[in-house]
Amino acid sequence: MSGDTESGSPLRTSPDPLVEIADLRVGFGDATVLAGIDATVDSGTFLGLIGPNGAGKTTLLRTLNGTLSPDTGGVSIDGRDVHTLSSKAASRLVATVPQDTTVTFEFDARSVVEMGRNPHRSRFGTWREADNDAVDRALDRTDTRQFADRPITTLSGGERQRVLLARSLAQETPLLLLDEPTASLDINHQIRTLELVRKLVATGKTVIAAIHDLNLAAHYCDELLLLADGDVAAHGPPASVLTESALEDAFDANAVVSRHPVTGSVYVTALPDGRAADSERAAGRVHVVGGGGTAARHLYVLDAAGFDVSVGALNEGDTDTEAARSLGLDVVTVDPFAGVDPAAREAVERRIDDADCVVVADVEVGTGNLPNLRAAASADEILLIEERPFSDRNYVGPEAEAVYDRLRERGRVVDPANLRRAVVETVGGTHREFGSAPARREGLPTDRSR
Template identity: 70%
Template sequence: MTDPLVRASDLRIDLGGTTILDGVSLTVDSGTFVGLIGPNGAGKTTLLRALNGALTPARGRVEVAGERIGRLGSKAASRLVATVPQDTSVSFDFDARETVRMGRTPHLSRFGGWSDEDAAAVERAMERTDVTGLADRAVTGLSGGERQRVLIARALAQATPLLLLDEPTASLDINHQVRTLELVRELVAEGKTAVAAIHDLNLAAHYCDELLLLSDGRVVAAGPPADVLTEANLEGAFGANAVVSRHPVTGSVYVTALPETRAGDAEGRVHVVGGGGTAARHLHILSAAGYDVSVGALNEGDTDTEAARSLGLDAVTVAPFSSVDSAARDAVAARVERADCVVVADVEVGRGNVANLRAAADADSLVLVEERPFAERNYAGAEGERVYERLRARGTVVSAGDVLAAVTAAVEGETESVETGTTTETEGEVAGDAEAEREKTGTEEAGQSDSSAT
């Protein structure tokens, strides 16, 4: 066993007569990515400043690579810790290469000058962060994502064992957020150690090895994301009514905040059509919100089936790898008829489960989740297209994050579509479409053999 790269013990930080951190301790092993999470004002940035030696604790100590960081001079500390600030704006008009060169300052002797080693370190850092093409451009003219990568390159040029990042995804679009954290994750895989304050809990859960949850200047929880991101911890730290589940694609812990009502306050029946893990998150959220939830038809052994069983929900199932038979179709139709709202997840559609979509299309109120183009997940050909177009014409189309809002609006009888949804057709148009669809598919169904339920 090796000693942790970072060890902070019983830290108390006072600023302006106010105690910001009190009794905070943490250890960070080499080659790990630790995320600092917590509400605004919890002390995340203050802790980072203590770790890089910018703040002197009123009590406690910080050690990096066995050195008391507060006792080191500026250059010595900067050879151990590199920091990427939250604010990426710069007031000087240097180009990107000159900015990255600043990272070598801690390694320059007073009389030694610039060396081949320094030049090589700068080029490696720029290549690693994919900013070589920006080398001659003024930093002030770069986009936020480009400036972020240049500042990470500057930190890499310092060649320190520890990298600190303060809200590295703040003010970036989702593409640059993911790109930034993917880069940090890759650096950690190559041996770097990173500690980052991250405001997005789901990004933190996906990319970090461990999390430290701060609230009111104290540590609420520390450890793997699944141990830290619990509903009890989130309610205690953020005062949030949230549901914690597993993301159906990544498998990471996934946090969804519920509206400003207590869990279980919502009333109404919701039937969900899913399969292959596409409905699991919706089942967790809708159940926690208090809705009476049913789901199906699903194959036994399906991820959504297991999620429904773990929540004690009513699930219509068929045998593994089997199609939706007549008994299952009738069971689904009965639940759709009773439901105040039906949710169709971003499910893949084959001949075996197209019957689920036909049943859903008869719902009085319908929410359709679209994350991928239907053409990418349609294995039922023209038949699937016809049924899906009917769903689209009748329902409110939303992204996965807007399902609860759309269901709540539908159950409460609101006629307006939610902000991210589509407008619906008139009742007369819907009735005409329904009749036409029944005429098209009624004879087809009798002559087709389904291959699978999902």
């Protein structure tokens, strides 16, 4: 090894994988948790461990850091069998940030970070300048120097986690393990933590993290390792691991996999249940107005219920377009970034005329897709999904507001969780009297400022 990263850890130059897991089997009593795991992880990789509860993610992490000994097989880190090393030697190879960030002693934050230097010091060794430098770098990288003199028990959960991450960085190991780093954190701290980890990986650190949020894992990780039934169900880039068939097999989940309209990352949307049997499928045709991923979940719900669903007009490449095509739905499209032209609007109008009900998703409205809303306003039965105020989604101004007012006058606002029931009732005639009445809401406030 030669050179240094920004974090002060040695820069590994070996072409071999940093982590090699071979036929790893771990059990507790008669229960087998890991049943022959084989995997390798290259240096400078962010690997996300995903899988259902009880799949063995935490067990694998504990085996990687040497806490658990395997029944058979082994783990090699930087060419060394971690289970043949002393605890101190293993701690110079791998550092761990636990899921539980509780610290019961009144240590100040800097003292906690200084604990990360223990693997590099002899029992009676003096504190060196190199130790100070490592601690200072760790505090700076995690933006925790501001907490240095505060008792760690006074910090929030997200702040404590950053301090424990700083402690692990002070160990200056080539491998960093994190057990559910976003658990119990608000969205701001989740993103802040994973952004920090991504920066560490960019400097050469190798990170393996158990992550329960599949969409965060897909966005931040270079590779995913999907565990199921004690074995590796899939391993590779997020797009190759997060497939609908793999999620169904591993999680027994009905989900749609698409691309996030903003980040472009693989995006997983879980659905409430599977597709209805032919004998249970609902009758009726529904046209959906969406765009930018606002309709994907509704398309799956309505198709699973058995409705004949059409959607559009949508841009080619849109997340909703991908979802519609994956279901084999009737979709009207226009070119990427193009507006709804007269031919597309005519196609939409034909589908609306044929539909028993039109669903307008929580879509953002610009001049390009305003014709979709104009066409929807002519429908006999309209259901509106409002998850954001229309003012937050309106990029046209008074013209779009007038069209949306018309939709609300003639339609009914429903909570997305109640969409299937609302469509069944509407198509079945339960709400025919609402065709010309002011918008009614199910479980939602009636003012427009929500």
